Amino acid sequence: MVKQQANWSPYDNNGGSCVAIAGADYCVIAADTRMSTGYNILTREYSKICKLADKCVMASSGFQADVKALQKQLAARHLIYQHQHNKQMSCPAMAQLLSNTLYYKRFFPYYSFNVLGGLDNEGKGCVFTYDAVGSYEKVGYSSQGSGSTLITPFLDNQLKSPSPLLLPVQDAVTPLVEAEAIDLVKTVFASASERDIYTGDKIEIVVVNATGIRREYMELRKD
Protein backbone atom coordinates (compact mmCIF):
# COMPACT_ATOMS: atom_id res chain seq x y z
CA MET A 1 0.00 0.00 0.00
CA VAL A 2 1.74 3.20 -1.18
CA LYS A 3 1.24 6.30 0.91
CA GLN A 4 -1.19 8.72 -0.71
CA GLN A 5 0.53 11.72 -2.25
CA ALA A 6 -0.91 15.20 -2.46
CA ASN A 7 -2.59 15.87 -5.79
CA TRP A 8 -2.16 19.61 -5.43
CA SER A 9 0.62 21.81 -4.12
CA PRO A 10 0.02 25.16 -2.46
CA TYR A 11 3.39 26.33 -3.76
CA ASP A 12 4.83 27.29 -7.11
CA ASN A 13 8.31 28.47 -7.98
CA ASN A 14 8.42 31.66 -10.01
CA GLY A 15 12.19 31.47 -10.39
CA GLY A 16 14.65 34.32 -10.55
CA SER A 17 17.81 35.29 -8.75
CA CYS A 18 18.72 37.86 -6.12
CA VAL A 19 22.07 39.24 -5.07
CA ALA A 20 23.22 41.68 -2.42
CA ILE A 21 26.67 43.08 -1.70
CA ALA A 22 27.63 45.19 1.33
CA GLY A 23 30.22 47.92 1.11
CA ALA A 24 31.83 50.27 3.61
CA ASP A 25 29.16 52.96 3.16
CA TYR A 26 26.73 51.50 0.63
CA CYS A 27 24.78 48.37 -0.14
CA VAL A 28 23.81 47.02 -3.54
CA ILE A 29 20.74 44.81 -3.85
CA ALA A 30 19.82 43.36 -7.23
CA ALA A 31 17.36 40.92 -8.72
CA ASP A 32 16.27 39.96 -12.19
CA THR A 33 12.78 40.90 -13.33
CA ARG A 34 11.65 37.66 -14.91
CA MET A 35 8.71 35.80 -13.39
CA SER A 36 8.18 32.26 -14.62
CA THR A 37 6.11 29.19 -13.94
CA GLY A 38 7.30 25.83 -15.16
CA TYR A 39 8.87 26.42 -18.58
CA ASN A 40 6.77 29.50 -19.28
CA ILE A 41 7.39 33.17 -18.66
CA LEU A 42 4.59 34.99 -16.89
CA THR A 43 6.13 38.43 -17.25
CA ARG A 44 9.47 40.01 -18.04
CA GLU A 45 8.97 43.03 -15.81
CA TYR A 46 8.24 41.94 -12.26
CA SER A 47 10.06 43.55 -9.35
CA LYS A 48 11.31 41.21 -6.65
CA ILE A 49 12.73 44.07 -4.64
CA CYS A 50 10.87 45.83 -1.86
CA LYS A 51 11.86 48.84 0.21
CA LEU A 52 11.01 47.98 3.79
CA ALA A 53 12.44 51.06 5.52
CA ASP A 54 14.47 54.16 4.72
CA LYS A 55 17.74 52.24 4.73
CA CYS A 56 16.55 48.70 4.32
CA VAL A 57 15.72 46.83 1.12
CA MET A 58 14.73 43.22 0.59
CA ALA A 59 15.00 41.07 -2.50
CA SER A 60 13.18 37.73 -2.56
CA SER A 61 12.96 34.90 -5.02
CA GLY A 62 10.74 31.84 -4.86
CA PHE A 63 6.95 31.85 -4.82
CA GLN A 64 6.00 35.44 -5.52
CA ALA A 65 2.53 35.20 -3.94
CA ASP A 66 4.21 34.30 -0.64
CA VAL A 67 6.81 36.99 -1.25
CA LYS A 68 4.08 39.61 -1.74
CA ALA A 69 2.29 38.47 1.43
CA LEU A 70 5.57 38.60 3.36
CA GLN A 71 6.34 42.11 2.07
CA LYS A 72 2.88 43.33 3.14
CA GLN A 73 3.29 41.80 6.59
CA LEU A 74 6.64 43.48 7.10
CA ALA A 75 5.37 46.83 5.83
CA ALA A 76 2.45 46.75 8.27
CA ARG A 77 4.72 45.77 11.15
CA HIS A 78 7.07 48.57 10.22
CA LEU A 79 4.23 51.10 10.38
CA ILE A 80 3.37 49.91 13.88
CA TYR A 81 7.03 50.24 14.86
CA GLN A 82 7.14 53.81 13.52
CA HIS A 83 4.02 54.76 15.49
CA GLN A 84 5.49 53.32 18.68
CA HIS A 85 9.12 54.43 18.36
CA ASN A 86 8.78 57.59 16.29
CA LYS A 87 11.54 56.47 13.95
CA GLN A 88 12.31 54.10 11.10
CA MET A 89 13.45 50.54 11.80
CA SER A 90 17.16 49.96 11.45
CA CYS A 91 18.37 47.25 9.08
CA PRO A 92 19.48 44.86 11.87
CA ALA A 93 16.11 45.30 13.59
CA MET A 94 14.27 44.56 10.35
CA ALA A 95 16.53 41.54 9.88
CA GLN A 96 15.40 40.08 13.19
CA LEU A 97 11.77 40.90 12.42
CA LEU A 98 12.01 39.10 9.08
CA SER A 99 13.50 36.06 10.77
CA ASN A 100 10.73 35.97 13.36
CA THR A 101 8.05 36.47 10.73
CA LEU A 102 9.40 33.57 8.68
CA TYR A 103 9.70 31.22 11.64
CA TYR A 104 6.19 32.09 12.72
CA LYS A 105 5.11 30.02 9.72
CA ARG A 106 7.55 27.23 10.41
CA PHE A 107 4.90 24.58 9.65
CA PHE A 108 3.51 26.18 6.49
CA PRO A 109 6.44 28.29 5.34
CA TYR A 110 6.62 31.30 3.12
CA TYR A 111 8.26 29.87 0.02
CA SER A 112 10.50 32.88 -0.10
CA PHE A 113 14.29 33.01 -0.32
CA ASN A 114 15.35 36.41 0.88
CA VAL A 115 18.32 38.68 0.99
CA LEU A 116 18.04 41.81 3.09
CA GLY A 117 20.39 44.70 2.40
CA GLY A 118 20.88 48.18 3.73
CA LEU A 119 22.84 50.39 6.08
CA ASP A 120 23.19 49.65 9.75
CA ASN A 121 22.96 52.27 12.50
CA GLU A 122 26.49 53.46 11.80
CA GLY A 123 25.95 53.84 8.07
CA LYS A 124 27.94 50.75 7.11
CA GLY A 125 26.56 48.42 4.49
CA CYS A 126 25.06 45.16 5.75
CA VAL A 127 23.56 42.12 4.07
CA PHE A 128 21.52 39.41 5.72
CA THR A 129 20.74 36.12 4.04
CA TYR A 130 17.86 33.80 4.91
CA ASP A 131 16.40 30.41 4.30
CA ALA A 132 12.64 29.86 3.96
CA VAL A 133 12.03 29.45 7.69
CA GLY A 134 14.03 32.35 9.04
CA SER A 135 17.52 31.07 9.73
CA TYR A 136 19.69 34.11 9.02
CA GLU A 137 23.19 35.44 9.15
CA LYS A 138 24.93 38.74 8.56
CA VAL A 139 27.28 38.40 5.63
CA GLY A 140 29.30 40.58 3.27
CA TYR A 141 27.43 39.38 0.19
CA SER A 142 24.83 36.82 -0.72
CA SER A 143 22.82 35.31 -3.52
CA GLN A 144 19.50 33.44 -3.51
CA GLY A 145 17.20 31.90 -6.07
CA SER A 146 17.49 29.78 -9.17
CA GLY A 147 20.77 31.33 -10.28
CA SER A 148 22.41 31.28 -6.87
CA THR A 149 24.38 28.10 -7.58
CA LEU A 150 25.97 29.87 -10.53
CA ILE A 151 26.41 33.25 -8.83
CA THR A 152 27.68 32.35 -5.37
CA PRO A 153 30.93 30.63 -6.44
CA PHE A 154 31.79 33.64 -8.56
CA LEU A 155 31.12 36.08 -5.71
CA ASP A 156 33.19 33.87 -3.42
CA ASN A 157 36.05 34.11 -5.86
CA GLN A 158 35.82 37.90 -6.25
CA LEU A 159 34.91 39.03 -2.78
CA LYS A 160 36.98 36.63 -0.69
CA SER A 161 34.65 36.60 2.26
CA PRO A 162 36.64 35.69 5.35
CA SER A 163 35.39 32.75 7.34
CA PRO A 164 33.43 33.79 10.39
CA LEU A 165 35.41 31.16 12.25
CA LEU A 166 38.70 32.99 11.83
CA LEU A 167 40.25 35.00 14.61
CA PRO A 168 40.66 37.97 14.90
CA VAL A 169 37.08 38.62 13.75
CA GLN A 170 37.23 40.19 10.31
CA ASP A 171 34.86 42.69 8.79
CA ALA A 172 32.46 41.15 6.32
CA VAL A 173 32.03 44.17 4.09
CA THR A 174 33.79 44.29 0.79
CA PRO A 175 36.58 46.79 0.13
CA LEU A 176 35.08 47.46 -3.28
CA VAL A 177 33.85 50.91 -4.21
CA GLU A 178 30.16 51.37 -5.07
CA ALA A 179 30.70 51.56 -8.82
CA GLU A 180 32.84 48.41 -8.76
CA ALA A 181 30.22 46.52 -6.81
CA ILE A 182 27.50 47.51 -9.27
CA ASP A 183 29.69 46.38 -12.12
CA LEU A 184 30.30 43.08 -10.39
CA VAL A 185 26.54 42.59 -9.98
CA LYS A 186 25.94 43.25 -13.66
CA THR A 187 28.67 40.78 -14.64
CA VAL A 188 27.32 38.14 -12.33
CA PHE A 189 23.77 38.37 -13.68
CA ALA A 190 24.97 38.38 -17.26
CA SER A 191 26.76 35.10 -16.55
CA ALA A 192 23.86 33.57 -14.65
CA SER A 193 21.35 34.37 -17.41
CA GLU A 194 23.55 32.47 -19.88
CA ARG A 195 22.93 29.13 -18.21
CA ASP A 196 19.94 29.57 -15.88
CA ILE A 197 16.71 29.59 -17.86
CA TYR A 198 14.81 31.30 -15.10
CA THR A 199 17.13 34.29 -14.92
CA GLY A 200 17.04 36.97 -17.60
CA ASP A 201 15.14 39.87 -19.19
CA LYS A 202 16.34 42.73 -16.95
CA ILE A 203 18.17 43.38 -13.71
CA GLU A 204 16.80 45.82 -11.21
CA ILE A 205 19.66 47.23 -9.13
CA VAL A 206 18.95 49.17 -5.97
CA VAL A 207 21.75 51.06 -4.22
CA VAL A 208 21.37 52.24 -0.63
CA ASN A 209 23.83 54.82 0.61
CA ALA A 210 24.03 57.89 2.80
CA THR A 211 22.25 60.04 0.23
CA GLY A 212 19.32 57.69 0.00
CA ILE A 213 18.10 54.95 -2.28
CA ARG A 214 18.44 54.88 -6.04
CA ARG A 215 17.45 52.40 -8.70
CA GLU A 216 18.94 51.42 -12.04
CA TYR A 217 18.23 48.80 -14.67
CA MET A 218 20.23 46.72 -17.11
CA GLU A 219 18.98 44.61 -19.99
CA LEU A 220 19.68 40.88 -19.99
CA ARG A 221 19.17 38.05 -22.45
CA LYS A 222 15.51 37.49 -23.23
CA ASP A 223 15.80 33.79 -23.98
Next chain:
Amino acid sequence: MFRNQYDTDVTTWSPAGRLFQVEYAMEAVKQGSAAIGLRSKTHIVLGCVNKANSELSSHQKKIFKVDDHIGVAIAGLTADGRVLSRYMRNECINYSFTYESPLPVGRLVVQLADKAQVCTQRSWKRPYGVGLLVAGLDESGAHLYYNCPSGNYFEYQAFAIGSRSQAAKTYLERRFENFADSSRDDLVKDALMAIRETLQGETLKSSICTVAVVGVGEPFHILDLETVQQMIDAFEIVGEQEGPAAEPDAAAAADQGGSTEEGVAPMDI
Protein backbone atom coordinates in the same frame (compact mmCIF):
# COMPACT_ATOMS: atom_id res chain seq x y z
CA MET B 1 -24.26 69.19 37.49
CA PHE B 2 -24.90 67.90 40.97
CA ARG B 3 -24.66 64.42 42.42
CA ASN B 4 -27.91 62.49 42.40
CA GLN B 5 -29.14 58.97 42.97
CA TYR B 6 -28.96 57.99 39.28
CA ASP B 7 -25.33 58.73 38.63
CA THR B 8 -23.49 55.79 40.18
CA ASP B 9 -23.77 53.41 37.26
CA VAL B 10 -23.41 53.91 33.57
CA THR B 11 -26.26 51.48 33.08
CA THR B 12 -28.73 53.49 35.13
CA TRP B 13 -31.12 55.87 33.43
CA SER B 14 -32.35 58.96 35.23
CA PRO B 15 -36.10 59.64 35.21
CA ALA B 16 -35.42 62.46 32.76
CA GLY B 17 -33.85 59.96 30.35
CA ARG B 18 -30.24 60.87 30.94
CA LEU B 19 -27.16 58.74 31.53
CA PHE B 20 -25.23 60.80 34.04
CA GLN B 21 -22.02 58.78 33.91
CA VAL B 22 -21.79 59.50 30.21
CA GLU B 23 -22.39 63.19 30.84
CA TYR B 24 -19.71 63.17 33.50
CA ALA B 25 -17.36 61.64 30.96
CA MET B 26 -18.10 64.59 28.69
CA GLU B 27 -17.25 66.90 31.58
CA ALA B 28 -13.81 65.29 31.63
CA VAL B 29 -13.34 66.46 28.06
CA LYS B 30 -14.12 70.02 29.10
CA GLN B 31 -11.43 69.82 31.78
CA GLY B 32 -8.67 68.93 29.34
CA SER B 33 -6.58 71.61 27.67
CA ALA B 34 -7.93 73.02 24.46
CA ALA B 35 -7.76 71.39 21.08
CA ILE B 36 -9.05 72.96 17.86
CA GLY B 37 -9.57 71.86 14.30
CA LEU B 38 -10.55 73.63 11.10
CA ARG B 39 -10.75 72.61 7.48
CA SER B 40 -10.79 73.97 3.99
CA LYS B 41 -11.68 72.03 0.83
CA THR B 42 -8.16 70.63 0.62
CA HIS B 43 -6.53 70.86 4.05
CA ILE B 44 -7.30 70.29 7.69
CA VAL B 45 -5.36 71.86 10.54
CA LEU B 46 -5.34 70.62 14.13
CA GLY B 47 -3.97 72.63 17.00
CA CYS B 48 -3.70 72.20 20.72
CA VAL B 49 -2.43 73.92 23.80
CA ASN B 50 0.42 72.12 25.51
CA LYS B 51 -0.29 71.66 29.15
CA ALA B 52 2.47 70.49 31.45
CA ASN B 53 1.89 69.29 34.99
CA SER B 54 4.70 71.41 36.28
CA GLU B 55 7.61 73.42 34.95
CA LEU B 56 9.79 70.39 35.45
CA SER B 57 7.78 67.98 33.35
CA SER B 58 7.25 67.68 29.63
CA HIS B 59 3.82 68.35 28.18
CA GLN B 60 1.42 65.61 27.23
CA LYS B 61 1.13 64.50 23.66
CA LYS B 62 -2.32 65.46 22.39
CA ILE B 63 -1.96 65.16 18.63
CA PHE B 64 -1.37 61.74 17.12
CA LYS B 65 -0.70 60.63 13.61
CA VAL B 66 -3.06 57.80 12.79
CA ASP B 67 -2.09 57.29 9.17
CA ASP B 68 -0.68 59.36 6.35
CA HIS B 69 -4.12 60.76 5.68
CA ILE B 70 -5.60 60.87 9.19
CA GLY B 71 -4.60 62.55 12.42
CA VAL B 72 -6.32 63.13 15.73
CA ALA B 73 -6.22 65.76 18.46
CA ILE B 74 -7.59 64.85 21.88
CA ALA B 75 -8.86 66.58 24.98
CA GLY B 76 -9.62 64.96 28.29
CA LEU B 77 -8.05 61.82 29.73
CA THR B 78 -4.98 61.61 27.53
CA ALA B 79 -4.40 57.99 28.52
CA ASP B 80 -7.77 57.06 27.03
CA GLY B 81 -6.83 59.12 23.99
CA ARG B 82 -3.59 57.22 23.55
CA VAL B 83 -5.38 53.90 23.69
CA LEU B 84 -7.97 55.03 21.14
CA SER B 85 -5.21 56.34 18.86
CA ARG B 86 -3.59 52.94 18.96
CA TYR B 87 -6.93 51.37 18.02
CA MET B 88 -7.34 53.81 15.14
CA ARG B 89 -3.83 53.11 13.88
CA ASN B 90 -4.48 49.40 13.95
CA GLU B 91 -7.73 49.79 12.05
CA CYS B 92 -5.99 51.86 9.37
CA ILE B 93 -3.19 49.36 9.01
CA ASN B 94 -5.57 46.40 8.78
CA TYR B 95 -7.78 48.13 6.22
CA SER B 96 -4.75 49.13 4.13
CA PHE B 97 -3.46 45.57 4.30
CA THR B 98 -6.73 44.06 3.10
CA TYR B 99 -7.84 46.65 0.55
CA GLU B 100 -4.52 48.25 -0.49
CA SER B 101 -6.12 51.66 -0.05
CA PRO B 102 -6.47 54.19 2.76
CA LEU B 103 -9.30 53.81 5.24
CA PRO B 104 -12.01 56.42 4.53
CA VAL B 105 -12.29 58.78 7.49
CA GLY B 106 -16.04 58.43 7.70
CA ARG B 107 -15.67 54.70 8.29
CA LEU B 108 -13.07 55.18 11.00
CA VAL B 109 -15.13 57.62 13.02
CA VAL B 110 -18.13 55.31 12.94
CA GLN B 111 -16.00 52.46 14.25
CA LEU B 112 -14.67 54.76 16.93
CA ALA B 113 -18.17 55.91 17.85
CA ASP B 114 -19.43 52.33 18.07
CA LYS B 115 -16.50 51.47 20.31
CA ALA B 116 -17.41 54.38 22.58
CA GLN B 117 -21.05 53.37 22.63
CA VAL B 118 -20.21 49.91 23.95
CA CYS B 119 -18.77 51.52 27.06
CA THR B 120 -22.05 53.28 27.71
CA GLN B 121 -23.98 50.02 27.83
CA ARG B 122 -21.84 47.67 29.94
CA SER B 123 -21.96 47.66 33.68
CA TRP B 124 -18.33 46.57 33.97
CA LYS B 125 -16.99 49.32 31.76
CA ARG B 126 -16.73 53.07 31.90
CA PRO B 127 -17.01 55.58 29.06
CA TYR B 128 -13.80 56.86 27.49
CA GLY B 129 -13.06 60.24 29.06
CA VAL B 130 -11.68 61.82 25.93
CA GLY B 131 -13.02 63.86 23.03
CA LEU B 132 -11.34 63.35 19.68
CA LEU B 133 -11.03 65.75 16.80
CA VAL B 134 -10.38 63.47 13.84
CA ALA B 135 -8.91 65.17 10.79
CA GLY B 136 -8.71 63.17 7.61
CA LEU B 137 -8.54 63.28 3.87
CA ASP B 138 -10.17 60.76 1.61
CA GLU B 139 -11.70 60.48 -1.84
CA SER B 140 -14.68 62.57 -0.83
CA GLY B 141 -12.54 65.44 0.38
CA ALA B 142 -11.25 66.95 3.60
CA HIS B 143 -13.10 66.06 6.80
CA LEU B 144 -13.08 67.11 10.43
CA TYR B 145 -15.07 65.05 12.91
CA TYR B 146 -15.62 65.31 16.62
CA ASN B 147 -16.06 62.04 18.53
CA CYS B 148 -17.75 62.23 21.93
CA PRO B 149 -17.47 59.88 24.92
CA SER B 150 -21.19 59.34 24.43
CA GLY B 151 -20.64 57.53 21.14
CA ASN B 152 -21.93 60.41 19.05
CA TYR B 153 -19.91 61.97 16.31
CA PHE B 154 -20.39 65.06 14.23
CA GLU B 155 -18.74 66.55 11.19
CA TYR B 156 -17.54 70.13 11.46
CA GLN B 157 -16.11 72.91 9.37
CA ALA B 158 -14.26 74.01 12.49
CA PHE B 159 -14.50 73.13 16.16
CA ALA B 160 -12.79 73.50 19.52
CA ILE B 161 -12.90 71.31 22.61
CA GLY B 162 -11.42 71.41 26.09
CA SER B 163 -11.06 74.19 28.60
CA ARG B 164 -11.67 77.76 27.40
CA SER B 165 -12.67 76.34 24.04
CA GLN B 166 -15.69 78.67 23.90
CA ALA B 167 -13.35 81.57 23.15
CA ALA B 168 -11.87 79.65 20.23
CA LYS B 169 -15.33 78.59 19.05
CA THR B 170 -16.48 82.19 19.04
CA TYR B 171 -13.49 83.14 16.91
CA LEU B 172 -14.10 80.21 14.55
CA GLU B 173 -17.81 80.94 14.27
CA ARG B 174 -16.97 84.43 13.05
CA ARG B 175 -14.60 83.17 10.38
CA PHE B 176 -15.71 79.70 9.37
CA GLU B 177 -17.54 80.71 6.20
CA ASN B 178 -14.21 81.71 4.68
CA PHE B 179 -12.36 78.55 5.60
CA ALA B 180 -13.54 76.41 2.70
CA ASP B 181 -11.50 78.44 0.21
CA SER B 182 -8.64 79.38 2.53
CA SER B 183 -5.11 78.64 1.53
CA ARG B 184 -3.17 76.19 3.66
CA ASP B 185 -1.10 78.91 5.29
CA ASP B 186 -4.14 81.05 6.09
CA LEU B 187 -5.74 78.01 7.65
CA VAL B 188 -2.72 77.48 9.92
CA LYS B 189 -2.78 81.16 10.85
CA ASP B 190 -6.45 80.92 11.75
CA ALA B 191 -5.67 77.86 13.85
CA LEU B 192 -2.98 79.75 15.72
CA MET B 193 -5.34 82.68 16.25
CA ALA B 194 -7.98 80.32 17.62
CA ILE B 195 -5.43 78.77 19.98
CA ARG B 196 -4.46 82.25 21.11
CA GLU B 197 -8.08 82.95 22.00
CA THR B 198 -8.03 80.09 24.49
CA LEU B 199 -4.91 81.41 26.18
CA GLN B 200 -6.75 84.43 27.61
CA GLY B 201 -3.97 86.94 27.32
CA GLU B 202 -0.99 84.63 27.72
CA THR B 203 1.56 85.16 24.93
CA LEU B 204 1.35 82.67 22.11
CA LYS B 205 4.67 80.87 21.67
CA SER B 206 5.50 77.75 19.72
CA SER B 207 6.55 76.07 22.96
CA ILE B 208 3.04 76.10 24.38
CA CYS B 209 1.16 74.92 21.34
CA THR B 210 1.30 72.14 18.78
CA VAL B 211 0.01 72.40 15.23
CA ALA B 212 -0.49 69.62 12.69
CA VAL B 213 -1.59 69.69 9.06
CA VAL B 214 -2.96 67.18 6.60
CA GLY B 215 -4.01 67.96 3.07
CA VAL B 216 -3.99 67.09 -0.60
CA GLY B 217 -0.42 66.10 -1.42
CA GLU B 218 0.60 66.65 2.19
CA PRO B 219 0.62 63.64 4.53
CA PHE B 220 -0.31 64.24 8.15
CA HIS B 221 2.55 65.71 10.09
CA ILE B 222 3.14 67.89 13.13
CA LEU B 223 4.77 71.20 12.32
CA ASP B 224 8.12 71.73 13.98
CA LEU B 225 8.75 74.48 16.51
CA GLU B 226 10.62 76.83 14.19
CA THR B 227 7.93 76.78 11.51
CA VAL B 228 5.22 77.43 14.08
CA GLN B 229 7.19 80.26 15.67
CA GLN B 230 7.74 81.85 12.27
CA MET B 231 4.04 81.80 11.56
CA ILE B 232 3.28 83.25 14.97
CA ASP B 233 5.77 86.04 14.39
CA ALA B 234 4.33 86.69 10.94
CA PHE B 235 0.84 87.42 12.14
CA GLU B 236 1.67 88.91 15.52
CA ILE B 237 3.19 91.77 13.57
CA VAL B 238 -0.01 92.27 11.63
CA GLY B 239 -1.50 93.89 14.67
CA GLU B 240 -4.22 93.62 17.28
CA GLN B 241 -7.00 91.15 16.72
CA GLU B 242 -10.24 92.84 15.53
CA GLY B 243 -12.64 93.89 18.27
CA PRO B 244 -15.36 91.58 19.59
CA ALA B 245 -17.54 90.63 16.66
CA ALA B 246 -20.95 92.19 16.43
CA GLU B 247 -22.29 89.51 14.09
CA PRO B 248 -24.78 87.12 15.63
CA ASP B 249 -23.06 83.82 16.15
CA ALA B 250 -26.21 81.88 16.98
CA ALA B 251 -26.90 81.61 13.26
CA ALA B 252 -24.02 79.21 12.84
CA ALA B 253 -24.33 76.51 10.16
CA ALA B 254 -26.42 73.44 10.95
CA ASP B 255 -23.42 71.19 11.36
CA GLN B 256 -21.68 73.46 13.83
CA GLY B 257 -21.75 72.41 17.48
CA GLY B 258 -23.56 74.66 19.90
CA SER B 259 -23.31 75.04 23.65
CA THR B 260 -25.35 72.91 26.02
CA GLU B 261 -28.57 74.37 27.31
CA GLU B 262 -29.58 73.54 30.83
CA GLY B 263 -31.80 70.51 31.03
CA VAL B 264 -30.99 69.12 27.57
CA ALA B 265 -28.71 66.10 27.73
CA PRO B 266 -25.51 67.12 25.91
CA MET B 267 -25.20 63.87 24.07
CA ASP B 268 -28.39 64.51 22.16
CA ILE B 269 -26.98 67.58 20.38
